[in-house]
Amino acid sequence: MTSTHRQETTANLTVVERAKGAFTPISFAIGVLIVGAALVMWPAQYGGWSTVVIVSGESMQPTYDTGDLVFSWDTGAPGVDDVIVFQVPEGQAGEGGLVLHRLLARDGTTLVTQGDNNAFRDPWQLTDDDVLGTALFHLPNVGHLFFALGSPFTLAWLLGLAAVAVLWPRRGPECDETDNSPTD
Numbered sequence: 587m588t589s590t591h592r593q594e595t596t597a598n599l600t601v602v603e604r605a606k607g608a609f610t611p612i613s614f615a616i617g618v619l620i621v622g623a624a625l626v627m628w629p630a631q632y633g634g635w636s637t638v639v640i641v642s643g644e645s646m647q648p649t650y651d652t653g654d655l656v657f658s659w660d661t662g663a664p665g666v667d668d669v670i671v672f673q674v675p676e677g678q679a680g681e682g683g684l685v686l687h688r689l690l691a692r693d694g695t696t697l698v699t700q701g702d703n704n705a706f707r708d709p710w711q712l713t714d715d716d717v718l719g720t721a722l723f724h725l726p727n728v729g730h731l732f733f734a735l736g737s738p739f740t741l742a743w744l745l746g747l748a749a750v751a752v753l754w755p756r757r758g759p760e761c762d763e764t765d766n767s768p769t770d
Contacts, residue, residue, distance in 0.1 A: 613753050620749050635660045637671045637718040639686050640729030645701025646686060655728040656686055658719030664689050669721040670699070678710050685710075686721065 628634025641654040649669065650656060658671045668689050674680045687708060691698040697712040710716075735744075 616749075617753055620753075635719070637684070639671055639684055640732055641686060641724075645704050646688075647703040649688075649702050650686065650724060651726070653727045653730040653733070654724045655732070656721050656724040658686075658721045660717075660719045663714050664697075664717055664720045666691060670697075671718045671721065672697075672699070672710075672712055672716045673718060674710055675712065675716050680710075684718070 625634070627636050627638070637658045637660075639656050639658070641650045641652055641656060643652060646669070656669075656671070664670045666689055669686065670689050671684055671686050674683045674685060676682070685699075685708070687699040687701045689697055690700050690707065695713050697714070697717070699708045699710070699712060700706070701708075
């Protein structure tokens, strides 16, 4: 085997060894968890099942305070007394905005909502199609972290970079130049 052929073979073995180390069971499991979490957390307004909102204002006190992070899930038609996240319908004041309020009643196909701390009912004409999810749980004051970062998308990028750093293939041990591999 010539010296040049041996170097090419050594270089190819290094690439193969790196590829073997890139797909360990742990890195595969972490990748599956990240993809699964992304699918579970995909926002309802973009076809997913979950919605995460940061409480802003006092309308839901004492249930939720400003800065609380609330996770909701699309459970189908919400029940009376559920706290729901809905998107204000087109053509109505605040259209497109996300609101977290309690479902007080159903009047035919129209939903009647109100903030826990409000003395008045909401003015919007809502249907089940406007509901993005029912509140499941909340993390008190965690929303303040998002405000500090600037937006949820900034945190998503930071988490994505962290995932890439964890999953990025590490450089394997270099092949020894005095390799005793078979010759031609």
